[in-house]
Amino acid sequence: TGQIYMPFVNWGLFVMIVLAVVLFRSSSNLAAAYGIAVTLDMTITTVLTFFVIRYGWGYPLALCVAATGFFFAVDILFFSSNLLKLLQGGWFPLLIGGAIFTLMMTWKRGRELLGDKLREDSINLQDFLASVQANPPMRVDGTAVFLCAEAGVVPNALLHNLKHNKVLHRQNLFVTVQYHETPWIGLDQRLQVRSLGGDFWQVAVNYGFKNELDLPGALRLMHGRGCELDSMRTSYFLSRDVVVPTFGEGMAPWRQRLFAQMHHNASGVAAFLHLPSNAVVELGSKVEI
Structure with a gap:
C-alpha cells in the first residue's frame, strides 16, 4: 500500500x-x-x-x-x-x-x-465568449471538449479551430484535469461543473494519485446536469505545443534545447487520459521560451 x-x-x-x-x-x-x-x-x-x-x-x-x-x-x-x-x-x-x-x-x-x-499570451475566457456570442460563428451539431491546463483562459485549440474551420460545436466543454495529493477521490467529487451560458461549460475533473484516469468515463457523469454527451458525436480538441528555444534569460541555451527535446518526447495526453483515438483532434502551435 x-x-x-x-x-x-x-x-x-x-x-x-x-x-x-x-x-x-x-x-x-x-x-x-x-x-x-x-x-x-x-x-x-x-x-x-x-x-x-x-x-x-x-x-x-x-x-x-x-x-x-x-x-x-x-x-x-x-x-x-x-x-x-x-x-x-x-x-x-x-x-x-x-x-x-x-x-x-x-x-x-x-x-x-x-x-x-x-x-502571458492567454485570453480571458469570459471576455472571449462574450465576443463570440455577440458575433456568433456557424454552429455545427455535436460536442467539442477542449482540454485546458488552466481554468478561465481560452485554449489554443479553440482559437485554431475557429481560425481554420470557422465553426463552433453546438456544445463546448472547457475541461481542466486536476490531480490531488490524496490517493482516492470518489465519483461524487469527480466533477465540478459551471455553466458559462450559450451551451458553454467549465468542467474540472478531479483525480487522486491512485485513481484510474478515464476522461470519457468521467464526462459521462455530466448526464442530468443540463449537458448530455453522445460519445459518437463528441470530439476532443488538444493543444500540441512545440517548444522553440530562444536566447532568453530563463535558462541556459543548452537547457532550453534539452527541455524542448524532453517536451517533444513526452507521452501524449490522449493516451494518458484514455481518449478514443478516432475522436481526437490535435492542433499545434509554436511557443518560444
Missing part, C-alpha cells in the same frame, strides 16, 4: 543495473560506488526527516535539530570517508544522480517558463 507501480521506470532501473554490473564486472569493483550511494542516501534521508518533522509536523526547531543532528553528523562522516574512493568507482552514482537531477530541474523550470509564456 502507498506505492505506485510505474512499469517504464522499473524496467529502466533494471536495464541500468544490468549495465552497471556488466561494466564493473565484479562486486569488489562495485564496492566504492555502492558505499557512496548508500551513505549519500542515508544523508539525504536524514535531511528530509528534518524538513518533515519541522515543516510538515510543526515540531520546535530545537527538537528537530536534536532529533536529526546526531544522525546527520554520523552520515556525513560515513559519506566523507567513502569519498576517498571517488576515483575508484564512487563517481558512478554521483554521475547518475547528477544527470537525473539535471533532467528533473530542467523539466520543472521549463514547465514554469512554458506556463508563464502561455499565461
